[in-house]
Amino acid sequence: MTDTLAPARTAAEIRAQWAAQQGRARDIAHQLGLREAQLIAARIGHGATAIAAHPDRLFPALGQLGTCMALTRNESCVIEIDGRYENFHAGEHAAMTLEPGLDMRMFPRHWVHGFAFVEDTDTGPRRSIQVFDAAGDAIHKVYLRPASDLDGWDRLVTELALPEQADVIAVDDRAAPEGAKSAPEKRDILLSEWRRLTDTHQFLRLCAKLKMNRLGAYRIAGDEFVRPLSPAAIPAMMQAVQASGAHVMTFVGNAGCIEIHSGPFKTLKAMGPWENVLDPGFNLHLRQDHVAEVWAVEKPTKRGNALSFEAFDAQGNLIFQVFPVAKEANDHRAAWAEIVATLPGADA
Structure with a gap:
């Protein structure tokens, strides 16, 4: 825009x-x-x-x-x-x-x-x-x-209601996209620290410490923790989640807010460039034509590796993430791992 x-x-x-x-x-x-x-x-x-x-x-x-x-x-x-x-x-x-x-x-x-x-x-x-x-x-x-x-x-x-009801407001310039920030010379440090993670939230702090961001780290990490996927993996993932009944956590956000849904995908419908989940009480609308990179990513935690599915646009902005629901009474990690393993790689 x-x-x-x-x-x-x-x-x-x-x-x-x-x-x-x-x-x-x-x-x-x-x-x-x-x-x-x-x-x-x-x-x-x-x-x-x-x-x-x-x-x-x-x-x-x-x-x-x-x-x-x-x-x-x-x-x-x-x-x-x-x-x-x-x-x-x-x-x-x-x-x-x-x-x-x-x-x-x-x-x-x-x-x-x-x-x-x-x-x-x-x-x-x-x-x-x-x-x-x-x-x-x-x-x-x-x-x-x-x-x-x-x-x-x-x-x-x-x-x-505010005391001042201004019908004309000034706005700031939009922040420029950050893009992928990487530091290949720090790859060994990145991987060493990555192996020592105990919580997924520690990953962004690690990236910041090394002057990288999420996408920049993925691009240099290699196959120990990441696998690049084809953009076609998105509809394939959605269809596999629907077919298996697996419960997943879907994260969608912007700089100010992240909204998370936990559950299955029941009703899928593609409409032009949009991939849609149309379930009672939960809708997801995704512009497939905006997707430039998709990654399967593993991060160690105290409860075992957390496996995520993450999509980015051509400017390096995160579009959405999917994780398995991993509660003790409702643990879908194994089913999710099977789904991700079948998804087409970036060279497909």
Whole structure:
């Protein structure tokens, strides 16, 4: 997507231009040379209310709404999960929800612009909470379901409404993609430290210490811990998970939020470039044509090696990850390992 913004316009001009367009707000914003947050802000007083965006304030209020649909996306993948915003744990640098149905990790510094938005549709009003980063790109969205608590919605809007209701907002430049950061001269150190891992979360700290990132480390690691796969491994993996009934953890995120679903893939449907999982309470939409690299990766832990499936775009951005569900009473590691072993390699 281009990072060029159109000249400044009034909120009334933006609303008029929006009304003349068809499609999703994200796509319309791009067509108009705006960021999505600017498009929604133009509706302040016309269905939108600017609200506090920080998770420490927002998530306790979301708990009043009952079951909602939680949506997190990046440029290439969208995850949608029905759940309740409960069991919230605040944190200065990282926060989380740990509900079985709604498992999320939030990085508060990216939660900058928040809106409560009511838009008219053919089926009636659609209510959502939408949060954007400083560049005006979506971090997380919450859509009310028919069973959601409308009194809770009214309380949330009243409690979180900002004193300043600005219908035109400035946005920052987007951060440039990091790409793959590698240090081949440190490969022996990387592998030595990799062998000593006891938790998957230690891996990114190791990469940072060596001035690398995830993809850069994979590219130089060799076959002890990684195997490059073909992009065609994605539909093959999904079909194998569906056929086996294996339960997997699917991670989709952006700089400010990661959303995680645990369970099987039941209903698969390819539509043009999109690979889709369309299950009750869980949808996944993946742009297969955005996938440039796929890796099978092993990381040692106290409970044995954790085997992940990870896809990246041409800019080196992580699209999504899949791990096995590995709980004591519901351990799918063996089935997952069998699936990954059958997937086509990068040279296929």
